[in-house]
Amino acid sequence: MNVLEFEQVVVGYDRDPVLPALDLTLAAGSFLGVVGPNGSGKTTLVRTMLGLLPPLSGHLRFPNRRRPRFGYVPQRESVDVSFPLTALEIVLMGRYGLLGPGRRAGRVDCERARAALAEVGSSDLCDRLYHTLSGGQRQRVLVARALTGDPEILVLDEPTTGMDLPSERSLLDLVASFTSRNMAIIMVSHQLGAVSDYARWLVLVPGRNIPVIVGSREQILTSERLTEIYGHPIAVRSVDGHAVIFVEHECDAGSALASDRPRTGA
Numbered sequence: 530m531n532v533l534e535f536e537q538v539v540v541g542y543d544r545d546p547v548l549p550a551l552d553l554t555l556a557a558g559s560f561l562g563v564v565g566p567n568g569s570g571k572t573t574l575v576r577t578m579l580g581l582l583p584p585l586s587g588h589l590r591f592p593n594r595r596r597p598r599f600g601y602v603p604q605r606e607s608v609d610v611s612f613p614l615t616a617l618e619i620v621l622m623g624r625y626g627l628l629g630p631g632r633r634a635g636r637v638d639c640e641r642a643r644a645a646l647a648e649v650g651s652s653d654l655c656d657r658l659y660h661t662l663s664g665g666q667r668q669r670v671l672v673a674r675a676l677t678g679d680p681e682i683l684v685l686d687e688p689t690t691g692m693d694l695p696s697e698r699s700l701l702d703l704v705a706s707f708t709s710r711n712m713a714i715i716m717v718s719h720q721l722g723a724v725s726d727y728a729r730w731l732v733l734v735p736g737r738n739i740p741v742i743v744g745s746r747e748q749i750l751t752s753e754r755l756t757e758i759y760g761h762p763i764a765v766r767s768v769d770g771h772a773v774i775f776v777e778h779e780c781d782a783g784s785a786l787a788s789d790r791p792r793t794g795a
């Protein structure tokens with residue numbers, strides 16, 4: 530069953546479109562990856578899904594006849610760390626949407642926040658000041674904050690930026706496990722290989738004012754398509770059933786597909 534549908538939605542700011550009209554559906558329990566170059570419109574797109582930005586035209590439909598509960602893990606640099614809040618206080622913020630205006634968080638909310646921290650394996654961070662945490666620890670706290678609102682759709686915008694590989698995999702495994710309770714996941718990521726391990730379907734945002742392409746990971750992640758969109762030679766290989774993306778080094782000349790050159794894997 531679909532939980533969200535875009536019908537000819539144009540996203541942008543004020544009257545300035547960022548992307549042409551787009552159709553999109555999101556099913557309960559699905560994992561959708563959103564990929565594309567910097568500045569192409571990925572965050573603008575997911576903020577429109579979340580209702581934080583109004584569409585410039587078109588319709589956002591909720592087939593359940595009500596707005597689903599959203600959880601949002603924003604791009605890390607957009608979180609204000611100037612207040613001396615503990616990890617638990619940050620997680621409690623995720624309850625505010627359920628509390629209603631003027632109501633203060635109570636015992637049940639604190640228990641839910643502690644349970645969410647435990648779920649992301651970070652109970653030990655409870656009383657630590659958020660701004661003293663490492664990047665990876667902060668990301669887990671932000672996922673816990675998103676979980677406390679019991680989301681039906683969880684939106685994560687580049688959640689693994691700056692994380693080491695085991696931490697990245699463990700966070701993505703955790704997020705993917707939420708689909709078994711029918712939560713839909715939308716994840717923006719520049720880690721093309723990693724995102725394709727989890728998302729069967731990808732939304733490719735090729736560039737500002739260029740039509741978005743929606744397709745299976747096999748359709749989206751091809752050498753030709755990525756080379757064209759990123760304007761740089763990129764090769765996609767399948768290794769043990771996983772997509773591995775090779776980027777040609779700037780100093781190399783010739784084909785991106787030659788296999789005897791040093792490469793950067795993503």
Ligand SMILES: Nc1ncnc2c1ncn2[C@@H]1O[C@H](COP(=O)(O)OP(=O)(O)OP(=O)(O)O)[C@@H](O)[C@H]1O
Nearest residue numbers: 542547565566567568569570571572573574604737
């Ligand atoms: N608040 C804003 N007002 C006006 N234009 C904006 C605003 N935020 C972003 N933009 C513009 O919208 C376009 C898309 O930005 P967006 O943040 O959606 O890109 P992105 O794909 O998420 O990039 P990145 O990978 O760097 O996070 C860019 O041209 C950006 O300058």
Ligand SMILES: [Mg+2]
Nearest residue numbers: 571572604686
């Ligand atoms: Mg962004």
